[in-house]
Amino acid sequence: xxxxxxxxxxxxxxxxxxxxxxxxRTELRKTYDTRSGLWLLISxxxxxxxxxxxxxxxALAQDLEVGxxxxxxxxSFSIGFLLPVLGILLLTSEWSQRTAMVSFSLEPRRxxxxxxxxxxxxxxxxxxxxxxxxxxxxxxxVFDALSDIPADWDFTVKQxxxxxxxxxxxxxxxxxxxxxxxxxxxxxVLYFAYSFxxxxxxxxxxxLIGWFHDIQPWIDFNNAQVPLFDTDGSVSGQEWAHLxxxxxxxxxxxxxxxxxxxxxxxxx
Amino acid sequence: xxxxxxxxxxxxxxxxxxxxRVELRKSYDTRAGFWLLGAIGVLVLLAExxxxxVTAVQDEPMEFGDFIGTxAFLTSFLLPVLGIMVMTTEWTQRTAMVTFALEPRRxxxxxxxxxxxxxLTLATVAxxxxxxxxxxxxYGLLQGHTDWTFGWPDFxxxxxxQVLAMLGGFALAALFLNTAAAIVVFFAYxxxxxxxxxxxxxxxxxxxxxxxxxxFQSAQTAIWDWSSSGEDWAQLxxxxxxxxxxxxxxxxxxxxxxxxx
Amino acid sequence: MITVERLTRKYGAFTAVDDISFVCQPxxxxxxxxxxxxxxxTTMRVMVGLTPATAGSVTIGGHHYHDIPNPGRHVGVLLxxxxxxxxxxxxxxxxxxxxxMGLPKTRVDEMLEMVSLTQAEAKRRIRxxxxxxxxxxxxxxxxxxxxxxxxxxEPANGxxxxxxxxxxxxxxxxxERGGTVLLSSHxxxxxxxxxxxxxxxxxxxxxxxxxxxxLLANAATGGVHSFATSLDNEALAAALTAKGVTVTSAGDGxxxxxxxxxxxxxxxxxxxxxxxxxxxxxxxxxxxxELTAETQRETVA
Numbered sequence: 001x002x003x004x005x006x007x008x009x010x011x012x013x014x015x016x017x018x019x020x021x022x023x024x025r026t027e028l029r030k031t032y033d034t035r036s037g038l039w040l041l042i043s044x045x046x047x048x049x050x051x052x053x054x055x056x057x058x059a060l061a062q063d064l065e066v067g068x069x070x071x072x073x074x075x076s077f078s079i080g081f082l083l084p085v086l087g088i089l090l091l092t093s094e095w096s097q098r099t100a101m102v103s104f105s106l107e108p109r110r111x112x113x114x115x116x117x118x119x120x121x122x123x124x125x126x127x128x129x130x131x132x133x134x135x136x137x138x139x140x141x142v143f144d145a146l147s148d149i150p151a152d153w154d155f156t157v158k159q160x161x162x163x164x165x166x167x168x169x170x171x172x173x174x175x176x177x178x179x180x181x182x183x184x185x186x187x188x189v190l191y192f193a194y195s196f197x198x199x200x201x202x203x204x205x206x207x208l209i210g211w212f213h214d215i216q217p218w219i220d221f222n223n224a225q226v227p228l229f230d231t232d233g234s235v236s237g238q239e240w241a242h243l244x245x246x247x248x249x250x251x252x253x254x255x256x257x258x259x260x261x262x263x264x265x266x267x268x
Numbered sequence: 269x270x271x272x273x274x275x276x277x278x279x280x281x282x283x284x285x286x287x288x289r290v291e292l293r294k295s296y297d298t299r300a301g302f303w304l305l306g307a308i309g310v311l312v313l314l315a316e317x318x319x320x321x322v323t324a325v326q327d328e329p330m331e332f333g334d335f336i337g338t339x340a341f342l343t344s345f346l347l348p349v350l351g352i353m354v355m356t357t358e359w360t361q362r363t364a365m366v367t368f369a370l371e372p373r374r375x376x377x378x379x380x381x382x383x384x385x386x387x388l389t390l391a392t393v394a395x396x397x398x399x400x401x402x403x404x405x406x407y408g409l410l411q412g413h414t415d416w417t418f419g420w421p422d423f424x425x426x427x428x429x430q431v432l433a434m435l436g437g438f439a440l441a442a443l444f445l446n447t448a449a450a451i452v453v454f455f456a457y458x459x460x461x462x463x464x465x466x467x468x469x470x471x472x473x474x475x476x477x478x479x480x481x482x483x484f485q486s487a488q489t490a491i492w493d494w495s496s497s498g499e500d501w502a503q504l505x506x507x508x509x510x511x512x513x514x515x516x517x518x519x520x521x522x523x524x525x526x527x528x529x
Numbered sequence: 530m531i532t533v534e535r536l537t538r539k540y541g542a543f544t545a546v547d548d549i550s551f552v553c554q555p556x557x558x559x560x561x562x563x564x565x566x567x568x569x570x571t572t573m574r575v576m577v578g579l580t581p582a583t584a585g586s587v588t589i590g591g592h593h594y595h596d597i598p599n600p601g602r603h604v605g606v607l608l609x610x611x612x613x614x615x616x617x618x619x620x621x622x623x624x625x626x627x628x629x630m631g632l633p634k635t636r637v638d639e640m641l642e643m644v645s646l647t648q649a650e651a652k653r654r655i656r657x658x659x660x661x662x663x664x665x666x667x668x669x670x671x672x673x674x675x676x677x678x679x680x681x682x683e684p685a686n687g688x689x690x691x692x693x694x695x696x697x698x699x700x701x702x703x704x705e706r707g708g709t710v711l712l713s714s715h716x717x718x719x720x721x722x723x724x725x726x727x728x729x730x731x732x733x734x735x736x737x738x739x740x741x742x743x744l745l746a747n748a749a750t751g752g753v754h755s756f757a758t759s760l761d762n763e764a765l766a767a768a769l770t771a772k773g774v775t776v777t778s779a780g781d782g783x784x785x786x787x788x789x790x791x792x793x794x795x796x797x798x799x800x801x802x803x804x805x806x807x808x809x810x811x812x813x814x815x816x817x818x819e820l821t822a823e824t825q826r827e828t829v830a
Contacts (some may be wrong), residue, residue, distance in 0.1 A: 036446070036448075058468070058471055058472060063470050077464065085448070085452050113529070184302075185300075185352075185353065185447045185448065185451055188448060189346075189349050189451060196345075196455065197341075197345055208322050210324045219333075268656055272554075272555060272591065273590050274589065274592060274603050274677060274678070277604065280598060280599065281598035281599060282599045282630075283746045286629065287629070289628060290625055290629045297617055299616040299721070300616055312782075338673050340791050357614065361614040361615065362613075363612060363614050365609060366577060366626075366670070369577045369579065369600070369606045369608070370595075370600065370601045372577075466591075468664055496829060503684065508690075528579040528580075
């Protein structure tokens with residue numbers, strides 16, 4: 001400080017830029033240090049567990065055959081539904097609570113902050129998948145032990161990876177919509193419109209219009225993800241192509257526009 | 269003015285109609301509110317244009333009721349969001365402090381908000397019918413024949429179900445007082461729950477017996493069918509109490525005694 | 530008139546407001562003074578029914594707030610100028626208020642003019658307002674219904690010096706016309722200049738109340754002092770010492786443990802020309818810091 005009056009230039013030689021890992025740690029912490037954030041995470045865990053507990057109870061009571069894979073499929077009612085919401089709130093809460101002003105003055109390289117948030121989203125998707133796998137294992141074991149019907153443990157590493165990819169896609173779609181709109185309610189409504197209404201419209205369109213039927217697989221990201229949780233775990237080359245093209249439309253384009261918006265926007 | 273007590277004899281309480289007017293105005297005087305209403309209008313318009321265009325080109329038979337149904341599909345998705353926002357904005361933007369300082373009879377404010385939701389729903393329904401009417405006329409011009417099948421019962425059912433959809437959002441909003449939570453739970457209720465009810469009913473007999481009494485969405489088919497079965501209506505009432513009455517009652521109780529921050 | 534009777538508000542084990550009673554008289558500006566988190570805002574929130582009281586009660590003009598019909602016409606409230614929808618324009622906020630209270634639209638323009646918000650500023654969305662502008666809008670909103678009681682929480686926050694002076698004049702005039710004004714602040718100097726009556730609160734308890742004079746009289750233990758500068762400080766110091774008054778040198782002048790009137794008289798008698806004579810301002814400030822010492826975040830040396 002004493003030299004500050006002598007040399008007008010700020011001496012920054014001794015200060016290292018904020019390492020990316022620290023940004024990620026900060027962003028990770030921000031997801032659970034508020035009451036609403038903590039409740040979202042708790043809800044996701046509780047709903048996931050609840051769905052599986054109900055599933056295993058019903059299967060036991062009704063003498064139904066269930067396997068490991070069935071427990072993973074039922075997550076479309078839990079993490080499949082809520083991870084995208086997590087992805088949205090990761091980004092938009094910074095705007096609705098106006099903390100972006102603080103975040104971006106501490107780290108003016110905004111891209112890094114957004115990427116750090118994205119990494120946090122992926123960390124949560126991975127964590128959610130790990131928890132799900134664990135819960136599914138427990139449920140399958142319980143079913144195996146209590147039911148006369150042997151449980152179906154069949155599940156490959158490849159299927160596991162595809163399941164992970166599916167959850168990451170879900171989270172990323174939410175995140176991309178959030179980046180595009182920077183507003184929680186709007187992004188959540190758009191996401192649910194995309195996941196619940198659009199398939200119906202696409203379905204009607206494909207049924208009625210010949211040419212639409214042909215392009216639908218290339219623009220319907222929801223539908224393109226179906227092969228990822230097909231039981232056999234095999235995804236054909238064309239299916240990957242559908243996934244890539246529709247993914248560019250629904251993930252990459254909103255993300256890019258969102259990034260561009262965040263970088264040039266006045267932070268209020 | 270120097271009197272130690274305030275003379276209230278000259279002041280009439282704020283009339284309810286004025287509360288409704290204030291709340292109505294609040295629903296569209298912000299950018300977010302304006303865009304939500306605008307989005308509903310534009311989407312209905314867009315959907316009808318696409319519907320006319322596609323069905324005319326493909327020679328699909330369409331009647332007036334089908335165009336209304338197209339609009340209903342969209343508005344039943346967005347009206348609950350409107351119902352939610354009418355309620356929660358006051359909390360997320362902290363304007364409840366000003367609102368309740370100007371009108372301490374909080375339940376009146378909440379009822380006024382609910383009425384605003386109903387009014388906007390009626391407006392949306394009127395708009396949908398007008399657009400559907402035009403769409404059917406255009407379809408007629410393109411195809412050379414029109415089918416005006418859409419009776420008063422259908423109209424009434426359309427109106428009631430849309431109001432119920434809006435109220436569903438409103439009730440959850442009153443319960444959570446948080447936009448994101450209310451929207452997520454509403455969509456879970458609207459899109460995930462029917463699947464679960466169906467699964468439960470196919471798997472378990474006892475659940476199949478109680479499902480009609482707790483599934484508010486299925487119970488609403490009684491309105492479309494103008495069912496003559498008393499049981500159908502009883503199911504509508506019971507499930508309605510469960511999904512509208514309870515959250516609204518609990519939410520109202522919460523708002524009335526909550527500290528407004 | 531605002532009457533607070535044995536008001537207590539607890540949050541679990543924490544007592545925000547602890548059994549306080551006071552009265553704000555019509556025709557006077559009452560300053561509600563205390564360090565951050567002393568319970569000022571909580572008390573004001575209870576007054577307007579936004580926070581339920583744990584015990585005790587508040588009446589405004591003899592009525593509970595909840596029982597006042599169209600309360601905006603009787604009680605003007607500004608609790609948090611930032612608690613407004615960012616997407617609404619300033620004018621819209623006032624128009625909504627006017628609509629709620631059943632006032633003509635012309636009232637909105639009058640108010641805008643009164644708080645010096647231009648038409649162009651009033652058309653901007655509140656998201657783009659500075660704190661000072663929000664504060665002016667909040668004051669306009671509080672005055673909209675021409676109430677006889679004003680409850681303002683930290684109204685000077687964010688106002689520029691000209692704005693603070695304007696508000697001071699506004700509230701004084703308002704009280705002179707018979708209105709009751711309660712305003713809170715954590716800045717002594719601000720309240721000292723406006724308030725006829727002061728209520729000092731710390732840790733949820735009232736530590737002192739009264740007008741400035743009686744507060745200072747009660748605090749006589751701290752000792753009154755003044756600062757004097759003259760053309761001949763040595764002669765003045767000698768004359769004062771001769772009278773048995775303690776004098777110490779302070780900067781260019783003297784710190785005298787006596788009231789200004791005593792110093793002036795001594796200077797006259799000694800034939801010394803005074804160039805500056807001031808009350809040792811510290812009086813009230815010392816008192817404030819002393820009374821709230823246990824509740825201050827920083828210990829005062």
